[in-house]
Amino acid sequence: MSxxxxxxxxxxxxxxEVGGDLVKALDGVDLDIGxxxxxxxxxxxxxxxxxxxxxIGGLDRPTNGSVYIDGVDISKLDAYELAWLRCRxxxxxxxSFNLIQVLTALENVxxxxxxxxxxxxxxxxxxxxxxxxxxxxxxxxxxxxxxxxGQQQRVAxxxxxxxxxxxxxxxxxxxxxxxKTGTEIIDxxxxxxxxxxxxxxxxxxxxxxxxxxxxxxxxxxxxxxxxEKGEAPLNHN
Amino acid sequence: xxxxxxGRVTFSFKDAINLGFSYLRRRRDRSILNIASISLGLSFxxxxxxxxxxxxxxxxxxxxxxxxxxxxxxLVIIALIVSVVGITNAMLISVFERVRExxxxxxxxxxxxxxxLLFLVEALLQGLVGGLIGYILGVGAALLSTGFTTGxxxxxxxxxxxxxxxxxxxxxxxxILSTVATMYPAYKASKLDPVEALRYEL
Numbered sequence: 001m002s003x004x005x006x007x008x009x010x011x012x013x014x015x016x017e018v019g020g021d022l023v024k025a026l027d028g029v030d031l032d033i034g035x036x037x038x039x040x041x042x043x044x045x046x047x048x049x050x051x052x053x054x055x056i057g058g059l060d061r062p063t064n065g066s067v068y069i070d071g072v073d074i075s076k077l078d079a080y081e082l083a084w085l086r087c088r089x090x091x092x093x094x095x096s097f098n099l100i101q102v103l104t105a106l107e108n109v110x111x112x113x114x115x116x117x118x119x120x121x122x123x124x125x126x127x128x129x130x131x132x133x134x135x136x137x138x139x140x141x142x143x144x145x146x147x148x149x150g151q152q153q154r155v156a157x158x159x160x161x162x163x164x165x166x167x168x169x170x171x172x173x174x175x176x177x178x179x180k181t182g183t184e185i186i187d188x189x190x191x192x193x194x195x196x197x198x199x200x201x202x203x204x205x206x207x208x209x210x211x212x213x214x215x216x217x218x219x220x221x222x223x224x225x226x227x228e229k230g231e232a233p234l235n236h237n
Numbered sequence: 238x239x240x241x242x243x244g245r246v247t248f249s250f251k252d253a254i255n256l257g258f259s260y261l262r263r264r265r266d267r268s269i270l271n272i273a274s275i276s277l278g279l280s281f282x283x284x285x286x287x288x289x290x291x292x293x294x295x296x297x298x299x300x301x302x303x304x305x306x307x308x309x310x311x312l313v314i315i316a317l318i319v320s321v322v323g324i325t326n327a328m329l330i331s332v333f334e335r336v337r338e339x340x341x342x343x344x345x346x347x348x349x350x351x352x353x354l355l356f357l358v359e360a361l362l363q364g365l366v367g368g369l370i371g372y373i374l375g376v377g378a379a380l381l382s383t384g385f386t387t388g389x390x391x392x393x394x395x396x397x398x399x400x401x402x403x404x405x406x407x408x409x410x411x412x413i414l415s416t417v418a419t420m421y422p423a424y425k426a427s428k429l430d431p432v433e434a435l436r437y438e439l
Binding site: 054057059060080083084086092094096099100103107111115116117143 | 244245246247248252256259260262263264337338340341342343344345346347348349351431432435
């Protein structure tokens with residue numbers, strides 16, 4: 001595994017004002033994440049995990065400090081460049097899947113390729129291959145409502161991979177799934193992380209998921225409380 | 238060395254039509270209501286203009302001279318305003334229903350203007366269909382209201398170019414009104430903050 005840093009957070013802070021009170025959602029976070037690393041973010045709700053995600057994805061601007069993706073300070077990017085970053089470099093996976101309800105599995109997965117400017121045929125072919133690789137080759141024309149929760153999350157994972165991102169941000173990806181389906185999703189993510197060298201950052205409460213990761217970052221009150229090694233060997237083959 | 242900060246996301250008019258069409262087809266009830274709203278307003282407009290035209294044609298053929306009372310034109314304007322308000326309302330609901338989806342689209346690379354384009358394209362598609370149906374209904378209504386006096390074949394005596402002009406006008410008005418009605422909802426959708434949008438529970 002290379003030690004090249006994909007994500008660097010430097011003294012990252014994000015403060016909100018809620019009803020006249022200052023809330024420090026992030027209060028000075030320093031963290032480097034290497035290429036191909038699998039990092040779990042854990043901590044009670046309100047500890048800043050989601051805010052941290054929003055920062056890495058360029059969805060929110062820091063009050064202080066900076067976020068570097070591939071060595072580029074993303075606060076220097078304009079709206080177009082941020083959209084490109086989200087489109088091409090980062091794949092999002094959400095707790096509630098967030099599929100577009102009116103689109104089929106295939107259309108959902110190919111949507112990011114539309115924004116990336118890929119020709120329609122290529123995008124559809126890519127989406128079909130990805131759906132096959134997550135085990136949904138026979139469901140490509142199903143709408144989200146015709147799919148089980150686990151299948152929907154697989155579609156969401158395929159969508160996150162559509163533009164070959166370097167980073168996958170997963171916010172409680174197993175939070176809405178039963179134990180068995182959740183385990184399958186964790187295995188799938190783990191496999192992608194190892195086989196494609198994807199950097200995986202996942203906020204989770206799921207013990208299985210935490211155990212599978214290289215590092216576990218524990219957050220509390222907008223700060224990193226401690227970082228522990230996960231159980232997964234860093235250089236396993 | 239990296240892709241960060243390079244390249245541009247795209248979302249063409251054609252892409253917007255594809256996606257917009259999926260939304261209209263899947264949310265059929267709302268689309269039909271919107272189209273009905275615009276086409277009823279438009280059919281009122283078309284039928285009045287055509288009724289007047291049929292009577293004029295009838296007069297040139299030697300029939301008794303009649304005309305449409307001018308107060309009806311005020312009613313047309315009111316009917317069109319009502320359909321605009323109805324569409325604005327329906328599109329606002331559509332935006333609220335899709336808050337999370339809009340947030341998701343912004344997460345996977347959509348820019349504000351892409352969301353704006355998507356909603357405006359939906360408006361244009363509805364306006365197009367609404368204008369077409371409105372025209373057809375209008376022709377029917379005008380024939381019904383004049384036919385018993387002038388004979389239903391009166392439409393054959395009207396110059397085709399005049400019928401076409403009214404067709405073009407009703408399509409144009411329909412597209413404009415549908416777009417105007419959707420401007421505020423579309424703007425609201427495009428300005429949604431993805432962070433807020435993804436937290437949104439309906």
